[in-house]
Ligand SMILES: [Fe+3]
């Protein structure tokens with residue numbers, strides 16, 4: 077049976093792509109951020125997951141507000157990046173995994189999740205930056221990726237309780253998949269930040285650290301927040317925490333924190349890197 | 361407060377558009393079908409609803425399987441029809457109602473319905489044929505329409521229990537809208553039919569009539585069916601009954617049948633026209 | 645390999661699930677394009693070249709050539725998009741019904757009438 | 765008239781809800797088009813004509829002319845699409861932060877550092 081063996085939270089901001097393209101990892105500004113990643117890379121290289129389920133949001137590459145899905149899932153064998161308009165380099169195609177993707181889609185739509193199902197889907201920095209962070213030099217072609225895209229751009233947005241439930245449903249779907257494969261889940265984006273308005277530049281370090289703590293040991297507490305609570309406490313774009321909450325929902329076993337690196341600011345955001353292991357009891 | 365005063369079930373097949381464009385209403389083939397409509401038209405002209413919420417499926421005009429939403433809702437002030445490829449006439453624009461549409465979207469996404477929200481959306485015969493049936497000669501410009509599109513083309517599809525819940529959530533959203541307007545809900549499509557495969561031509565009259573009965577007095581019974589049950593009993597395209605089930609979900613008051621005309625076959629389908637009144641108790 | 649949506653089967657029925665949607669992607673995309681007159685004209689001018697443009701498999705091309713609706717369904721076609729191909733051929737839903745069931749259009753219509761009366 | 769998503773307000777924050785999405789539709793659509801180099805070139809060659817093509821309101825055009833990010837937000841712009849406009853102007857997120865808060869880019873960066881250390 078398929079197993080979710082762990083999960084990673086990571087930033088996905090475009091500035092990271094530029095920093096990596098320009099070799100700035102060791103500069104004083106970037107070092108405290110990039111220094112967090114080697115232990116996670118080592119873990120991934122040791123565990124060699126077959127599939128990554130990646131929660132991200134599309135910042136206006138594939139989806140526009142003409143037709144904006146609340147939840148979209150990719151079911152393709154390949155995904156393409158494309159010009160996003162502001163000069164981050166376009167990167168090589170991402171490998172997909174259509175069989176498990178369709179299995180998940182079948183299972184969660186039956187459970188009442190109203191997915192938009194995508195056989196063609198351009199993926200933006202929200203998905204590509206985390207992959208390149210984990211396998212630098214775009215060496216991620218061997219890993220199969222299932223993109224799950226959550227609307228964080230336009231209200232109404234799914235509330236934290238709902239994104240957590242989405243995660244749980246995906247966790248159940250993976251657990252019912254018959255192939256013997258290992259899956260790791262990425263929750264990307266966030267944490268506290270506000271890009272727009274006179275309140276731009278808002279960061280809430282204490283809130284971010286509390287969220288990381290709760291992601292480990294008390295995720296239900298996070299589902300009590302509304303998106304408006306997230307905006308109040310974490311700034312306008314803190315709704316991206318929904319991707320971390322969805323990730324945590326997929327972990328149905330015993331969860332242990334293996335690594336953490338919080339650093340702020342990176343660009344305008346608080347960046348929370350965390351590695352969680354998920355121990356599935358044999359009874360399950 | 362806004363009120364759902366009633367609902368209509370009706371066929372939406374393209375052949376009806378051709379029959380009306382060619383003035384065939386009084387021919388022996390079409391007469392038993394069109395003869396059902398005057399009482400419904402009279403009721404609509406008497407009640408003069410401000411808004412129609414219209415459940416339909418898109419048969420491949422706006423949506424393709426590159427990005428296929430389970431549930432989509434239009435929030436625009438105008439919708440356009442377009443060439444569908446087989447020669448039914450393109451009809452004038454349909455008037456939208458963005459304010460109530462957004463109110464519904466806000467309300468139901470908060471309740472956990474993962475809508476795709478559309479500010480631009482081409483509407484096909486599934487939506488336009490019912491409007492022209494109710495207001496012949498395309499005299500529907502004065503009525504504001506809110507399109508709700510349900511995937512009936514690709515599995516996985518929302519199950520009947522879920523489309524019924526969608527309807528109920530929309531019913532609650534309308535009831536919480538502050539303007540004093542009257543709303544009528546259309547559930548379009550179906551009933552039993554199968555277009556494809558060696559089983560093409562399958563129609564189940566007894567099943568259709570039983571469904572109409574249950575839509576009036578025991579809609580919960582319909583939510584016990586899975587989509588596979590609908591295929592078994594009503595043919596491959598009987599999953600379009602989900603639009604009728606969603607419609608019924610919106611009626612939260614006391615429901616009375618005012619008119620019915622079942623006729624089969626129309627093209628390859630069983631056609632069920634029904635007018636329901638929804639009496640909202642003052643306690644509500 | 646790919647997961648079916650369900651293990652229930654219905655005689656003479658092709659459920660359009662993920663497996664079929666993947667198999668028939670190019671075919672359905674071609675048929676979807678027939679919403680545009682320009683695409684219909686381009687197909688009519690050179691059907692083979694148009695099929696090639698959407699990377700149809702040999703089996704799909706063969707079924708397009710033969711107007712073999714059952715073959716198209718087996719190769720991943722969805723009836724909703726195929727209808728745009730058959731529309732281009734000026735076939736209506738009863739013509740297609742006849743083609744699929746091995747009846748003439750009139751025989752198929754008679755069957756519909758019989759089914760509609762509930763005489764099954 | 766149109767329903768707001770919520771009645772909660774946050775100082776200096778413009779929630780992009782249905783009301784804003786409707787008001788800013790053309791503006792955001794123009795900005796979304798800047799994903800393509802061809803569109804960026806067309807805008808750069810004649811900004812006024814390009815704004816006209818997307819039917820921007822006078823207030824929106826004025827804000828585009830003045831690179832007035834707050835004005836664009838007020839007129840229904842979404843930061844996610846506006847970022848493609850500011851990208852075209854070669855402004856990064858700290859430049860935009862400065863523009864919106866009335867600081868220089870360096871002052872804005874210093875504020876980010878301070879906020880990042882939790883000294884709020
Ligand atoms: Fe982001």
Ligand SMILES: [Fe+3]
Pocket residue numbers: 372373417419486549550600
């Ligand atoms: Fe239909």
